Amino acid sequence: MKSILPLTLLILSALTVTAQEPAANDEQMPIAEPAETPADSQPITPKPTPKPKVIPQTWGDRTGPVYIGHRTVTERHTEWGWVWPEKDNSRKARWIMIQEIPGQTKIPGRFLDNPKGDDHYEYKLYGEFLPCQGYDPNYDLYVDVFRIKGFEVIGKADPLELRPPTTSSGNKKRPLIAPRHRSIDYDY
Amino acid sequence: MRLFLSLICGALIGAAAARADEHVIVSGGCALTYFEKHKPKPHDKYWGNFIDAAAARIAQIQPAPGDQITWLVYRPAYAARGREENANLLAAIRLKATQTRARLFWFDSQPELLNHLNKGADRDRVKIARFEYFGHSNMLCLMFDYSNGLDGAAFASGILHQNDLGKINRAIFAKTARAQSWGCHSGESYSAEWKKRTGIPMVGAIGKTDYSRGGLPFLSSPNGKWSQ
Numbered sequence: 001m002k003s004i005l006p007l008t009l010l011i012l013s014a015l016t017v018t019a020q021e022p023a024a025n026d027e028q029m030p031i032a033e034p035a036e037t038p039a040d041s042q043p044i045t046p047k048p049t050p051k052p053k054v055i056p057q058t059w060g061d062r063t064g065p066v067y068i069g070h071r072t073v074t075e076r077h078t079e080w081g082w083v084w085p086e087k088d089n090s091r092k093a094r095w096i097m098i099q100e101i102p103g104q105t106k107i108p109g110r111f112l113d114n115p116k117g118d119d120h121y122e123y124k125l126y127g128e129f130l131p132c133q134g135y136d137p138n139y140d141l142y143v144d145v146f147r148i149k150g151f152e153v154i155g156k157a158d159p160l161e162l163r164p165p166t167t168s169s170g171n172k173k174r175p176l177i178a179p180r181h182r183s184i185d186y187d188y
Numbered sequence: 189m190r191l192f193l194s195l196i197c198g199a200l201i202g203a204a205a206a207r208a209d210e211h212v213i214v215s216g217g218c219a220l221t222y223f224e225k226h227k228p229k230p231h232d233k234y235w236g237n238f239i240d241a242a243a244a245r246i247a248q249i250q251p252a253p254g255d256q257i258t259w260l261v262y263r264p265a266y267a268a269r270g271r272e273e274n275a276n277l278l279a280a281i282r283l284k285a286t287q288t289r290a291r292l293f294w295f296d297s298q299p300e301l302l303n304h305l306n307k308g309a310d311r312d313r314v315k316i317a318r319f320e321y322f323g324h325s326n327m328l329c330l331m332f333d334y335s336n337g338l339d340g341a342a343f344a345s346g347i348l349h350q351n352d353l354g355k356i357n358r359a360i361f362a363k364t365a366r367a368q369s370w371g372c373h374s375g376e377s378y379s380a381e382w383k384k385r386t387g388i389p390m391v392g393a394i395g396k397t398d399y400s401r402g403g404l405p406f407l408s409s410p411n412g413k414w415s416q
Contacts, residue, residue, distance in 0.1 A: 078338075097339075099337065099338060100339070102271075103271075113226075115339075132343055132344060132345060133343075133344040135331070135343070135346075135347050135349075136341050137326045137334070140328050140329075142344055
């Protein structure tokens with residue numbers, strides 16, 4: 001054991017010196033030497049800026065009855081907005097949800113990065129009302145459901161003078177955006 | 189004398205048969221990623237939260253001899269999420285059920301769930317001793333269908349609102365039955381209404397519950413607690 005110890009110390013000291021040597025040489029080396037460019041490399045081109053996503057002017061199946069849809073986004077409603085038959089005016093509007101079938105049909109806002117990015121846009125909507133209702137858990141609200149199959153963009157419109165309901169049993173004169181305390185905690 | 193003893197034995201056997209209970213575990217559906225991916229706090233990144241939690245709970249239940257455990261799962265949500273993930277989630281759930289002691293039943297709507305509760309067995313003989321729910325909920329309803337059929341919402345046929353609890357026959361429950369909702373906020377209103385309508389106490393959460401750690405959910409609100 002005693003005979004091994006000096007040998008071990010000798011090896012360790014040699015390793016220490018070896019490890020320090022490159023550090024001594026660092027001062028002689030340039031701090032930032034440009035990397036060699038391989039002969040066959042291509043010049044780096046900046047990535048093209050992605051085109052802003054836009055809603056197509058028309059999309060999907062545009063046959064059958066026509067409804068006018070006015071997208072209305074509020075802070076906490078889950079509904080899509082107001083819809084009325086083309087032959088009527090917005091006084092006949094119904095506050096609705098839209099049923100989408102992933103992979104088949106979609107709301108116009110689905111073409112944007114943010115599906116709620118088309119507030120107060122109006123569309124011609126094609127589809128039908130379902131015989132069942134949807135439930136908005138934020139307001140304990142039952143509303144009609146429209147099954148969309150296609151649309152055509154009309155354009156940006158002024159906000160409607162209609163107030164989304166905040167309860168299924170209350171009166172019709174409701175605030176546009178309900179006070180926070182009226183809605184239900186929506187972290188389910 | 190022999191006839192008398194036979195009658196006594198028969199009555200005892202009959203009484204034992206009448207004591208068979210059913211433990212009902214309900215799994216609501218998961219949301220679609222298609223609807224949730226744009227939201228600041230997307231729900232259900234993993235499709236199986238309410239399945240794994242229910243299976244974990246079933247493993248904990250110690251039924252009396254002769255009792256049965258029934259696992260009711262909201263099928264449309266898992267069928268739709270399976271299409272989205274290009275996976276057969278219904279088969280995965282069936283496999284999971286075979287690893288438990290529960291009988292698996294699918295339901296597609298609230299009336300089907302209520303039909304099982306009220307008429308899924310001879311309720312004069314088989315009483316419901318336990319009802320537990322895993323899934324989305326707010327303080328007023330259990331939502332089997334949340335953000336799956338409709339973005340951020342539910343089809344009305346996919347919820348069990350506290351206003352609908354009168355559709356449950358009070359006589360289906362055993363006298364010592366217990367109920368629990370493992371969803372969010374049930375303890376803030378739903379539990380009390382459940383007790384009022386069914387006569388059975390229901391434990392529910394004040395605040396939110398979180399399934400993200402796997403297994404049974406835990407209370408995740410700062411002042412959260414279980415209530416009934």
